[in-house]
Amino acid sequence: MEQGNVLSYFNLFKLVLSRDLKIALRHRDDVLNPLLFFIIIITLFPLGIGPEPQTLAKIAPGIIWVSALLATLLSLDRMFKSDYQDGALEQLLLSPYPSFIWVLAKVIAHWILTGIPLIITAPVLAGMLNLPTESFLATFWTLLLGTPVLSFIGAIGAALTVGLKKGGVLLSLIILPLYIPVLIFATSAIDAASYGLPYGGQLAIIGALLVGALTLTPFAITSALKVSTN
């Protein structure tokens, strides 16, 4: 084989990542809709519960995080769907490169497109929910460390249900229970911050979950994709 035709792992990673980002940016609705969904859900809570600032401040961490979970869940369906339908996924699986690399690139592309917009809009929404200012930094950190975990774990479910016609509800049934640890540690970090307590411990655990997800889930995602493409 000619040397020029072989991609280094890093170049493969860059190639898949930039391809996924480019495709997504040409279908802007796919990126904007989950974000819009996130904002609308957060708006519904004060309407349902009542506008008292103290009540809202108490439940704000939970609302922000549950909405982030649901928004991520909504966007998961898109992760492998078009590649599965046009056959690109099978070609990637048949390619001589380790699947770990391009799976990692695809999941990180998904996180850039859904996680980062959530992180950027969260402070505004937290302000609207009357979250104390001490918790803003904690909210930022938990979202920064936590949303990639959501993308990685969710990718397993997305890979398993990609070939199914009605995968959406099944996906949430499989994936939501696995999101519980992230939810618990993230909201308790924000709570601790609002009382002025240290929250480094919770952040460290979310970071550990992230490292675990980063290293282990690509294997599960690959075998799930192999099942789906048969």
Add this chain to the structure above:
Amino acid sequence: MWKWLHPYANPETTYHLSDRVIPWFGWLSGSLLTIGLVWALLFAPADYQQGDSFRIFYLHVPAASLSMGIYLGMAIAALCGMVWQLKLSDAAVAALAPVGAVFTAIALFTGAAWGKPMWGTWWVWDARLTSELVLLFLYLGVIAINNAFEDKQMAGKAASIIALVGVINLPIIKYSVEWWNTLHQGATVSKLGKPAMSLEMFWPFVVCFLGFAFFVATVTCIRFKTEILLRNSSRPWVKNLMLEQAK
């Protein structure tokens, strides 16, 4: 050992093996449960604090620990299926999941019935209760994905992946909710060491537990047989078997 195990990779041999062991498991479970439950519910001494309502313990604790044990067994079967590509493992996962889900539901239901007189409430968001509820969700996820695929082989593999991901997550979920909130009492019966209850109460528990364990084995073997037949329905031995039974 491999030589001894090797014939059981063949669905037909395993089908006949489970056919043979079912009556044994069934009789053992029936007699142990009769002895154990009569002993536990009528003759074992009442608790000095909780009175007679503690007797639901003999149902609650075996169901709860078996619900976790079944999940572990299911995950081991899933792992074997992934590593050695055994098709029978998929059948085992499919056979175990609903049994485990029912036992988890029994544990939750008896727990609620016990909690009402003791804690004054059906349900609290306590660590153990929550993780048992999450366990139920994980079981339901495995069952749902098993039913979602048309192709039985794909369904089995997908369910195995979910079962394995669940078993890695289960300890994390368990410790995270424990850290989050705890009200439930500590474990009364541990495997090692002396039980923290009097022996008069403990022995009926052992009999009940074994009875339920054999009950799980019986039901699982029956379901396992059905799964094997479903997966091999086009094979000649299945047709012959059906023709024989139709006579």
